[in-house]
Amino acid sequence: MQALLTAIAQMPLPTDACRIFHGRGGLYPGCEQWVLDAFPPVFVLTSFAPAHESTERELSTVGAALAARWQEVAPGQPLNWVFQCRNGQLRTQGLAETRLMAGSVSDPHVVTEQGAQFRVHVLKGQNHGLFLDMAEGRRWVHEYAAARSADRYGLKVLNLFAYTCAFSVVALQAGAKHVVNVDMGRGAIAIGQQNHQLNGLTGRASFLAHDIFSTWGKITRGGPYGLVIVDPPSYQKGSFVATKDYARLMRRLPDLLAPGGHALLCLNAPELGVDFLQDQMRELVPELALVERVPNPAVFADVSPQKALKVLAYQAPL
Incomplete structure (x- = not known):
């Protein structure tokens, strides 16, 4: 060691x-x-x-x-x-x-990242409330929202599998007009609401504690969105299995995105390489163009980049 x-x-x-x-x-x-x-x-x-x-x-x-x-x-x-x-x-x-x-x-235990505050819980469970490997993904969202903060109608963001809503916090801090957070975990969504309060971000976010696959009507009516973030678990029995359910999310993207809008597709499954996302996107949603793979924090370097966290940005046609 x-x-x-x-x-x-x-x-x-x-x-x-x-x-x-x-x-x-x-x-x-x-x-x-x-x-x-x-x-x-x-x-x-x-x-x-x-x-x-x-x-x-x-x-x-x-x-x-x-x-x-x-x-x-x-x-x-x-x-x-x-x-x-x-x-x-x-x-x-x-x-x-x-x-x-x-x-x-301490309880509550509050930490910071790039100027944002988040509640965490390190004495219970395996997920502590903030996924550290997604730091560069949050930075990307912050920069994207900041670059579009002056858009005529403002940036509307859809945050799917929002967990404790860290993406929402950084998007709103950077000037997004509104974020819709969706996650079936009521406890996680409640912490997400507290994270918004911690950062003085009240009134510009919605929180839906629902199963995404049974809430498409409400989600679609809230759009179109300039940014759709998809950050599901790789395997969660009874709710999401990446190998069969990610394609269902991809097919929805054209109806959710505004012209020129972006989708940020995330996947943390060592057994599935980046080709898993790219191949399905080419087949199912060929009109969306791959912009970049967002790099992971340097400390998370892996001998096999294919096994590491995958974060891909796609853009809808104008």
């Missing part, structure tokens, strides 16, 4: 939420199971490996490294860090799924 320890020893004081170390990308042999994130002022260490005899010793080593670096970058301040396992075998061997290793976690 030397690469992880080196990343800790070299990390600056984190101010925004960010990834510190991404072993999952395969660039650091022997560290593939480790991920370290900063949700200031809390660090979250995640292991994707089964438990073994040295697990506790490794956690002790990481804890010592964090404590040493923290005293260098934030002398006198308490160290707060959490360990989470993403492997069922760890739990069967007596290790908790999520453990507070040192310090405390």
